[in-house]
Amino acid sequence: xxxxxxxxxxxxxxxxxxxxxxxxxxxxxxxxxxxxxxxxxxxxxxxxxxxxxxxxxxxxxxxxxxxxxxxxxxxxxxxxxxxxxxxxxxxxxxxxxxxxxxxxxxxxxxxxxxxxxxxxxxxxxxxxxxxxxxxxxxxxxxxxxxxxxxxxxxxxxxxxxxxxxxxxxxxxxxxxxxxxxxxxxxxxxxxxxxxxxxxxxxxxxxxxxxxxxxxxxxxxxxxxxxxxxxxxxxxxxxxxxxxxxxxxxxxxxx
Ligand code: COA
Numbered sequence: 001x002x003x004x005x006x007x008x009x010x011x012x013x014x015x016x017x018x019x020x021x022x023x024x025x026x027x028x029x030x031x032x033x034x035x036x037x038x039x040x041x042x043x044x045x046x047x048x049x050x051x052x053x054x055x056x057x058x059x060x061x062x063x064x065x066x067x068x069x070x071x072x073x074x075x076x077x078x079x080x081x082x083x084x085x086x087x088x089x090x091x092x093x094x095x096x097x098x099x100x101x102x103x104x105x106x107x108x109x110x111x112x113x114x115x116x117x118x119x120x121x122x123x124x125x126x127x128x129x130x131x132x133x134x135x136x137x138x139x140x141x142x143x144x145x146x147x148x149x150x151x152x153x154x155x156x157x158x159x160x161x162x163x164x165x166x167x168x169x170x171x172x173x174x175x176x177x178x179x180x181x182x183x184x185x186x187x188x189x190x191x192x193x194x195x196x197x198x199x200x201x202x203x204x205x206x207x208x209x210x211x212x213x214x215x216x217x218x219x220x221x222x223x224x225x226x227x228x229x230x231x232x233x234x235x236x237x238x239x240x241x242x243x244x245x246x247x248x249x250x251x252x253x254x
Contacts, residue, residue: 006035014191022056029064053098060107081138109138119174126162
């Protein structure tokens, strides 16, 4: 499955989506938004880990400014990027963003929608929207605060300051920085690790992580109640205990 500007590849343990409009620094236009919605529709059913990246040494240099300039109040209220990134955020399985080069404006907000962010040394991430006469309305004003805390998010959003890889790592905006050539491989190893875990438990964990503060701890208890009845939990725990038992028996017979 692929659109003109979004390459989608099945990689076994995960689906790899590459923003592929490098001549425009992968600026997110309506076609890309449509392709991302189509991908979400697939992953809401197929329930696979998504790794999202950009081509040409750039993640995404923002929403497409040529299209943004033409948008009016009614377009703003539709939340074209906002709804798309919320849908990505709400995907049942984890979303891993590989951030090489620029992740600016809407590109940064797409990155904030991921569950796990991996940077490369060339990363430049932030929200220059106010310099264009608009606000960062696709998640930055609430998600960035959650990720890096109030002080830095406020400074970034009010000054348009762009963080390099080291600062992004120190702020927890990316969980690791990996050389560009190895970053996808690292994302693949995380996706493979996730694929070995119980998908129902992974999805329940993601739902609990995304729930508002007021939903805790009831949401964890409800999720756990379902999992405590699952045959997969029984199987995994029995396998662990039997393995331990077998190991102990071998040690005792020595
Ligand atoms: N929207 C639309 N087009 C964009 C774009 C965006 N957000 N970002 C880059 N492009 C286009 C440029 O217009 C240029 O197109 P052209 O060759 O047809 O003129 C092409 O991508 C290459 O951009 P260029 O500026 O020449 O690349 P660069 O490597 O010198 O600089 C950036 C890269 C990211 C620093 C620079 O393109 C930039 O500042 N982009 C806008 C960032 C921004 O404000 N984003 C927030 C938007 S909400």
